[in-house]
Amino acid sequence: xxxxxxxxxxxxxxxxxxxxxxxxxxxxxxxxxxxxxxxxxxxxxxxxxxxxxxxxxxxxxxxxxxxxxxxxxxxxxxxxxxxxxxxxxxxxxxxxxxxxxxxxxxxxxxxxxxxxxxxxxxxxxxxxxxxxxxxxxxxxxxxxxxxxxxxxxxxxxxxxxxxxxxxxxxxxxxxxxxxxxxxxxxxxxxxxxxxxxxxxxxxxxxxxxxxxxxxxxxxxxxxxxxxxxxxxxxxxxxxxxxxxxxxxxxxxxxxx
Numbered sequence: 125x126x127x128x129x130x131x132x133x134x135x136x137x138x139x140x141x142x143x144x145x146x147x148x149x150x151x152x153x154x155x156x157x158x159x160x161x162x163x164x165x166x167x168x169x170x171x172x173x174x175x176x177x178x179x180x181x182x183x184x185x186x187x188x189x190x191x192x193x194x195x196x197x198x199x200x201x202x203x204x205x206x207x208x209x210x211x212x213x214x215x216x217x218x219x220x221x222x223x224x225x226x227x228x229x230x231x232x233x234x235x236x237x238x239x240x241x242x243x244x245x246x247x248x249x250x251x252x253x254x255x256x257x258x259x260x261x262x263x264x265x266x267x268x269x270x271x272x273x274x275x276x277x278x279x280x281x282x283x284x285x286x287x288x289x290x291x292x293x294x295x296x297x298x299x300x301x302x303x304x305x306x307x308x309x310x311x312x313x314x315x316x317x318x319x320x321x322x323x324x325x326x327x328x329x330x331x332x333x334x335x336x337x338x339x340x341x342x343x344x345x346x347x348x349x350x351x352x353x354x355x356x357x358x359x360x361x362x363x364x365x366x367x368x369x370x371x372x373x374x375x376x377x378x379x380x
Contacts, residue, residue: 142175142201144330146266146321148236148372153185155315160376162260166231169254171220171247172238176202178264179213182234188212190230194219221246225254234262240297244306252379260312263303264374266319272369275360279368282356286349287337303375310378321368325357328366 156162164186170179173191175198182189183206193199194217203215218224220235220242233251235242251261270280283290304311323331332338332353339345360366 139201140330140334142205144323144327144334145175145177145237146319146368146370147177148181148264148266149317149319151317152264152315152372152374153181155313155317155374156262156376157185159315160260160313162232167229168232168234169223169225169230171223171233171235171251172241173202173215174198174238176206178234178236180206180210183210183213187232188214190214190216190225192216192218192220192223192225221250223250223254227253228256229254231256231259232262233259234264236263237265239263239265244298248306248379255379258378260376261307261379262374262376264372265297266370266372267297269369269371273360273367275356275366276369278356278360282349282352283335283337286339286345286352287335288339288343288345290337300373307375307377307379310380311375312377313375315374317372317374319370319372321370322365323368324364325354325361328357329353331368 157164166187168182168187168189170182170189170191173179173193174195176191179189179191179202189210189212191199191202191213193202193215196217199215199217206213207215216224220238233255235247255261269276271277298306300314303314321331329350332349333340339349357366
């Protein structure tokens with residue numbers, strides 16, 4: 125998959141991404157501040173910031189943030205959502221491998237859900253360039269639990285049946301051993317935090333359609349997929365909701 129493909133594949137999904145993608149648990153930043161010792165005034169470069177879900181996490185904790193995002197539609201959504209409330213936000217058109225930021229200009233480089241799309245060799249060099257000496261890189265993402273409930277088992281089967289390239293995308297996520305190797309001796313900490321997203325049927329539909337591998341309107345699998353999703357929801361909803369259960373996995377360290 126080319127860099128342009130990974131950058132543009134969410135352009136038609138921005139509205140669903142803003143409304144229906146899960147947040148990250150506050151415990152993540154509690155761990156970063158208390159256990160890792162990162163001060164709240166540290167300037168953060170949020171790489172692959174998308175619509176600003178991870179960006180808001182840092183801003184709400186008091187960090188100034190430079191949000192680096194190459195997709196114009198997602199960057200515009202982040203600006204509309206966050207800029208009116210957070211004056212310590214700067215939005216930049218750049219990629220993970222070519223951020224456009226100055227040498228040694230930030231104290232923390234962070235990448236959330238987008239990390240699996242990056243060239244992990246190139247970003248290590250680029251992020252080391254923009255970090256202050258001794259600065260840290262934080263990589264984190266929500267990992268959906270595949271078999272924690274009958275609903276989640278059924279949802280996984282739905283993706284396998286109807287997704288356009290679901291298996292290829294899922295295989296891009298790094299496991300713990302890969303992240304240990306990526307950080308090498310600079311690894312300072314690893315952690316996992318429970319995270320739950322509860323959704324009604326509209327939310328579940330939007331969550332599915334925010335995924336790059338979900339066929340959109342006009343695709344022959346689109347209508348059958350939504351019919352199967354309705355059946356899945358009807359079979360497992362409790363009080364009109366289903367629960368997406370995640371582990372938010374986090375890795376932090378230096379890149380020296």
